Amino acid sequence: TSGELALVILALRACQNSDESVTYFHLVNQLEEKFQKEIENMGVHDGNPLTNYYQLSLDVLTLCLFNGSYSITEVKKYFSPENKNFYFGGQFSVDTGAMAVLALTCVKRSIQNNGEDLQDISHYIESLVKKILSEKKRNGLIGNTYSTGEAMQVSQRLTQEIEDQEFPACKTALKRDFVKMQTLSSPSGHAQILPALMGKTYLDVNNVSSCASGPGHLNISIHEPIPVEPTISSTWISVNYTVQINETFFTKVTVPKGSVFLNVMEEAQKINQTAFRFKYVESSWGPYIISVQGLEENHNDRTYWQLLSGGEPVTQGVGRYVVHNGENLEVRWSKY
Numbered sequence: 001t002s003g004e005l006a007l008v009i010l011a012l013r014a015c016q017n018s019d020e021s022v023t024y025f026h027l028v029n030q031l032e033e034k035f036q037k038e039i040e041n042m043g044v045h046d047g048n049p050l051t052n053y054y055q056l057s058l059d060v061l062t063l064c065l066f067n068g069s070y071s072i073t074e075v076k077k078y079f080s081p082e083n084k085n086f087y088f089g090g091q092f093s094v095d096t097g098a099m100a101v102l103a104l105t106c107v108k109r110s111i112q113n114n115g116e117d118l119q120d121i122s123h124y125i126e127s128l129v130k131k132i133l134s135e136k137k138r139n140g141l142i143g144n145t146y147s148t149g150e151a152m153q154v155s156q157r158l159t160q161e162i163e164d165q166e167f168p169a170c171k172t173a174l175k176r177d178f179v180k181m182q183t184l185s186s187p188s189g190h191a192q193i194l195p196a197l198m199g200k201t202y203l204d205v206n207n208v209s210s211c212a213s214g215p216g217h218l219n220i221s222i223h224e225p226i227p228v229e230p231t232i233s234s235t236w237i238s239v240n241y242t243v244q245i246n247e248t249f250f251t252k253v254t255v256p257k258g259s260v261f262l263n264v265m266e267e268a269q270k271i272n273q274t275a276f277r278f279k280y281v282e283s284s285w286g287p288y289i290i291s292v293q294g295l296e297e298n299h300n301d302r303t304y305w306q307l308l309s310g311g312e313p314v315t316q317g318v319g320r321y322v323v324h325n326g327e328n329l330e331v332r333w334s335k336y
């Protein structure tokens with residue numbers, strides 16, 4: 001996807017030794033094409049990109065940092081803070097907003113004259129940063145753990161406030177979660193939190209300080225990361241499982257204690273293949289559910305399979321979410 005390619009380009013640059021010469025020309029060309037396909041898709045599918053605005057932001061950021069071509073008029077047209085793509089199910093996506101601010105900040109720096117473009121882009125940035133800051137929680141996080149690292153990148157003020165102990169819980173919470181993730185080995189989570197913990201942003205990627213040059217000075221006391229597979233024991237628990245489309249399909253499932261959401265779905269599928277069959281793809285966050293009962297998610301229609309527990313969306317995927325005895329799990333056909 002366009003965002004995956006953008007991340008690859010950023011990663012290559014971040015890791016480039018100063019004595020290496022790498023040409024990004026072809027990769028950037030391909031990214032330009034993929035970005036145009038995203039825009040074309042929006043034209044014919046009611047403003048919905050092929051992927052999402054998190055990735056479109058990664059695209060603009062990378063094209064801007066690597067002198068690729070993109071049109072400021074298009075950026076202004078699509079990145080207005082009121083655009084529906086900044087929201088999932090009515091909820092402002094801090095991750096998406098943060099990535100867009102990074103992209104717009106790069107675009108702003110690249111504008112030479114002091115005209116209307118500069119004013120509009122500055123206005124977008126201001127408005128998005130406000131929306132991000134309004135998602136600050138009492139425990140110090142902005143949105144949740146994963147979005148906090150990215151939110152910290154967008155606002156020097158935010159980073160400073162956190163440093164100044166105004167939100168002491170924030171950095172502590174981030175460090176704690178970082179350590180937790182180490183044991184659960186979530187490379188995506190790490191990649192999104194590390195820059196903030198190191199006081200860097202994705203915009204710094206061109207200020208080469210080679211990643212091969214040393215481990216840096218991140219002060220987290222971890223000794224040996226202990227790889228923790230979910231501990232499946234011989235104790236059994238019982239979980240309620242529902243698939244919700246227009247109708248409700250329900251079953252009770254028994255799984256070993258320590259099982260994850262995916263294990264429940266697999267057990268349900270054994271009980272009733274017709275009602276509970278499903279498919280997933282592997283992603284950088286682990287298994288992602290793409291279809292249930294043969295009904296597949298569709299980016300053009302903004303449909304997907306939402307995961308819930310007790311009627312509330314869960315904050316982890318099926319491969320990570322550990323289930324509890326008596327829990328009411330649900331997979332719901334939803335729109336975002």
Ligand code: B12
Binds near residue numbers: 192317318320
């Ligand atoms: C866009 C997005 C979505 C879209 C994806 C469809 C689309 N139009 O692209 C929608 C709204 C459908 C979605 C759904 C979910 N998401 Co989401 N999503 C994102 C977001 C903002 C960007 C992902 C992206 O494009 N990354 C860049 C590309 C290059 O990387 P990628 O890995 O190839 O991207 C793909 C996967 O990330 C996948 N994906 C998206 N969300 C999730 C969640 C999980 C658990 C998995 C395994 C995969 C996955 O879709 C991407 C496009 O194909 C991230 C934010 C972030 N900080 O990463 C959250 C994020 C990844 N999502 C998250 C969550 C929790 C979910 C849900 C589990 C929510 C729920 N309760 O239902 C569901 C997934 C359920 C399922 N079917 O398995 C969390 C994951 C945290 C974690 N520890 O696992 C994140 C980090 C948001 C957050 N701050 O909490 N998501």
